[in-house]
Amino acid sequence: MVGRMKLTDLNLIEIFQQNEFENLVTNFREKHFAKKEILFMEGTGQNLVYIVKKGKVKIYLTYEEKEFTLTILEKGDIYATHTRGFAQALEDCSILTIEASEFQRLLKEVPSLSMVMVKVLGDCLRNSIDIIEGLAFKQAESRIAEFLYKLTIRRGKETNSGVVLKLSLTTEEIAALIGSTRQTVSSLINGLEKEGIIERIEKKNILIKKVEKLEEMAKGMN
Amino acid sequence: MVGRMKLTDLNLIEIFQQNEFENLVTNFREKHFAKKEILFMEGTGQNLVYIVKKGKVKIYLTYEEKEFTLTILEKGDIYATHTRGFAQALEDCSILTIEASEFQRLLKEVPSLSMVMVKVLGDCLRNSIDIIEGLAFKQAESRIAEFLYKLTIRRGKETNSGVVLKLSLTTEEIAALIGSTRQTVSSLINGLEKEGIIERIEKKNILIKKVEKLEEMAKGMN
DNA sequence: AGGCATTTGTCGGCTGGTTGACAGAAAATA
DNA sequence: TATTTTCTGTCAACCAGCCGACAAATGCCT
Numbered sequence: 001m002v003g004r005m006k007l008t009d010l011n012l013i014e015i016f017q018q019n020e021f022e023n024l025v026t027n028f029r030e031k032h033f034a035k036k037e038i039l040f041m042e043g044t045g046q047n048l049v050y051i052v053k054k055g056k057v058k059i060y061l062t063y064e065e066k067e068f069t070l071t072i073l074e075k076g077d078i079y080a081t082h083t084r085g086f087a088q089a090l091e092d093c094s095i096l097t098i099e100a101s102e103f104q105r106l107l108k109e110v111p112s113l114s115m116v117m118v119k120v121l122g123d124c125l126r127n128s129i130d131i132i133e134g135l136a137f138k139q140a141e142s143r144i145a146e147f148l149y150k151l152t153i154r155r156g157k158e159t160n161s162g163v164v165l166k167l168s169l170t171t172e173e174i175a176a177l178i179g180s181t182r183q184t185v186s187s188l189i190n191g192l193e194k195e196g197i198i199e200r201i202e203k204k205n206i207l208i209k210k211v212e213k214l215e216e217m218a219k220g221m222n
Numbered sequence: 223m224v225g226r227m228k229l230t231d232l233n234l235i236e237i238f239q240q241n242e243f244e245n246l247v248t249n250f251r252e253k254h255f256a257k258k259e260i261l262f263m264e265g266t267g268q269n270l271v272y273i274v275k276k277g278k279v280k281i282y283l284t285y286e287e288k289e290f291t292l293t294i295l296e297k298g299d300i301y302a303t304h305t306r307g308f309a310q311a312l313e314d315c316s317i318l319t320i321e322a323s324e325f326q327r328l329l330k331e332v333p334s335l336s337m338v339m340v341k342v343l344g345d346c347l348r349n350s351i352d353i354i355e356g357l358a359f360k361q362a363e364s365r366i367a368e369f370l371y372k373l374t375i376r377r378g379k380e381t382n383s384g385v386v387l388k389l390s391l392t393t394e395e396i397a398a399l400i401g402s403t404r405q406t407v408s409s410l411i412n413g414l415e416k417e418g419i420i421e422r423i424e425k426k427n428i429l430i431k432k433v434e435k436l437e438e439m440a441k442g443m444n
Numbered sequence: 445a446g447g448c449a450t451t452t453g454t455c456g457g458c459t460g461g462t463t464g465a466c467a468g469a470a471a472a473t474a
Numbered sequence: 475t476a477t478t479t480t481c482t483g484t485c486a487a488c489c490a491g492c493c494g495a496c497a498a499a500t501g502c503c504t
Binding site: 170171172182183186187190 | 450451452453454
Binding site: 392394404405408409412 | 484
């Protein structure tokens with residue numbers, strides 16, 4: 001889902017509805033998780049593959065009360081417990097699961113499925129390298145700008161007053177996504193508002209007033 | 223090759239020598255690159271897949287004279303130009319290349335090959351998440367400790383005076399691998415020596431005196 | 445409406461790490 | 475061997491961003 005942190009842009013659910021994959025879904029088991037529930041934790045032996053059917057799931061790393069959000073999965077996204085990270089439901093959700101070993105069997109039986117997987121993993125890899133780039137080279141301000149910019153491109157709604165972005169994340173959640181702290185994000189975002197680049201409007205919505213400016217900042221040339 | 227930054231631990235060269243892949247190699251073209259030569263740059267349209275047959279290749283990101291090394295490929299490692307990053311030969315090397323489109327054709331024809339690719343990409347992904355974890359949570363000192371620790375485990379040679387590590391990297395190259403600067407790495411490593419954890423012996427070789435201590439520091443609990 | 449919990453803004457103080465600069469050591473080259 | 479290049483160590487100055495703390499604002503529940 002969320003801007004630069006998106007792990008893949010293939011929608012597995014849609015793919016599975018295609019001709020050749022038609023009865024593939026029958027191999028999966030549907031599970032439901034309530035908001036805030038943990039879907040899986042890193043390092044617990046069980047190897048499962050998850051496909052999000054409904055809802056949002058946060059994939060994150062933790063370390064001594066700190067948290068870094070790798071991505072937020074949405075409908076059609078896939079993740080496997082043996083990759084790395086923890087998963088938590090951000091809202092009530094339905095998940096299709098399958099044993100990793102079983103999934104591997106499917107991979108063997110349906111060659112084109114593993115081509116899909118190659119694509120999925122390639123996307124994941126490219127995106128995680130984007131994250132590395134941000135952390136290694138860019139300042140918090142650029143990372144926020146990049147985060148907002150990508151979200152704007154993907155989700156921004158054109159209105160008569162400008163591009164509006166519905167941002168259903170707390171300051172702290174944004175901090176976890178860009179690898180910073182609540183306080184820093186707070187003042188940086190306020191800074192953007194003072195510069196007239198964005199403007200908060202009612203209820204977690206922000207109006208992006210200067211998209212180009214955001215884009216430029218995202219590149220990190222300060 | 224290099225500790226934590228290793229992208230994959232499958233040796234493609236060996237795999238290709240197996241029965242079922244026997245004549246796969248014939249699809250590749252062998253190229254040679256001299257030390258310091260650039261194999262490919264990010265964003266140049268051409269899509270190639272590279273397999274290292276001989277030598278070492280640095281995969282890195284750059285940004286305004288800065289550099290971050292994602293990994294150093296060795297014999298049997300694979301990389302694709304469309305993933306991300308630049309590639310430079312660290313020593314003279316032989317590379318097997320193939321057009322990405324051609325490679326995709328092979329993937330279709332040889333299903334078990336794409337299973338190998340799923341494994342390779344999975345490894346890459348897991349490793350890049352390790353890098354993210356280091357950058358997001360750990361201090362430079364822990365990252366160096368981790369770097370040395372992993373290298374010790376993989377490459378350290380037991381001798382009568384302790385575990386010896388041949389480190390053919392400059393301070394600056396280490397800095398690029400852990401995401402820091404020459405100066406910081408220099409003083410941190412000297413610190414490790416003063417604490418009696420490591421000891422430089424002749425010619426880029428270091429003696430690891432307290433492996434457990436390194437391991438502990440690598441976890442980042444300061 | 446009232447009360448509790450979560451979220452946000454904003455301070456200073458502190459610090460890890462970068463930057464630049466320079467000298468000495470080591471290695472490569474002639 | 476001499477000379478140039480690369481590499482290493484070590485300073486002091488500076489700063490982005492973290493941390494803790496507190497107050498205000500907002501949202502949520504009964």
